[in-house]
Amino acid sequence: MTATTREEEVLGAAAALFAERGYSATSIRDIGERVGLLGGSLYHYIKSKDALFVRIHDRALQGAEDRIRAAIAGMDDPFARLATACRVLLDIQLDPASLTMPLMNDFRAVPDAVRGRLVERRDAFEALFAGLVESVPLREGVDRGVYRILLLTTINSASTWYRPGRLSLDEVARQILRVYAIEG
Numbered sequence: 001m002t003a004t005t006r007e008e009e010v011l012g013a014a015a016a017l018f019a020e021r022g023y024s025a026t027s028i029r030d031i032g033e034r035v036g037l038l039g040g041s042l043y044h045y046i047k048s049k050d051a052l053f054v055r056i057h058d059r060a061l062q063g064a065e066d067r068i069r070a071a072i073a074g075m076d077d078p079f080a081r082l083a084t085a086c087r088v089l090l091d092i093q094l095d096p097a098s099l100t101m102p103l104m105n106d107f108r109a110v111p112d113a114v115r116g117r118l119v120e121r122r123d124a125f126e127a128l129f130a131g132l133v134e135s136v137p138l139r140e141g142v143d144r145g146v147y148r149i150l151l152l153t154t155i156n157s158a159s160t161w162y163r164p165g166r167l168s169l170d171e172v173a174r175q176i177l178r179v180y181a182i183e184g
Helices: 003-021 028-035 049-072 078-094 100-105 112-134 144-156 169-179
Strands: none
Touching: 003 028, 003 049, 049 078, 049 100, 049 112, 078 112, 078 144, 078 169, 112 144, 144 169
16 A cells, blocks of 8 residues: 555545544544554654644545536636535535535634634635625625625535425525525
8 A cells, every 4th residue: 555545544534533523532543543553653644633634624625615616617607606606515515425514513622723724724715705706796785795604604504404305406506595685
């Protein structure tokens, strides 16, 4: 097994454990046991639990951002771009294998220094939506910053309220935009 493959195995095991147990309840020893490595050997692949959590968090958000950017590439209509971005993010948040929600839900459990790094990456991700929101016409008096926060909060909580069957995810994305001040 190559070092890169072993490193990916360590990252995958750590991501799964963080998602299952949370940051506080996951130890370096747990990760090592999951991949069959002792602590000293494990540190060949990681610097610390904090650094590992940040790396996995960053990777999950970058993957989400890449999927959204790929989906909206070549689209000119601002409403279609935002609706598509919402649809893709809904799909990500409703995927049981997605790491974005379990990692983001553990936000308050991490040390302050780690949280600061997570906030930087989250803000970079949200800048994508800030740009998309900036380009669409909103009803008069709607604050774009508040709109973006409400939009992302609704999508990020989809696993608590969405049930398949009644509406497709495309229809849900369009409904969310209609409710939140955009006609399309």
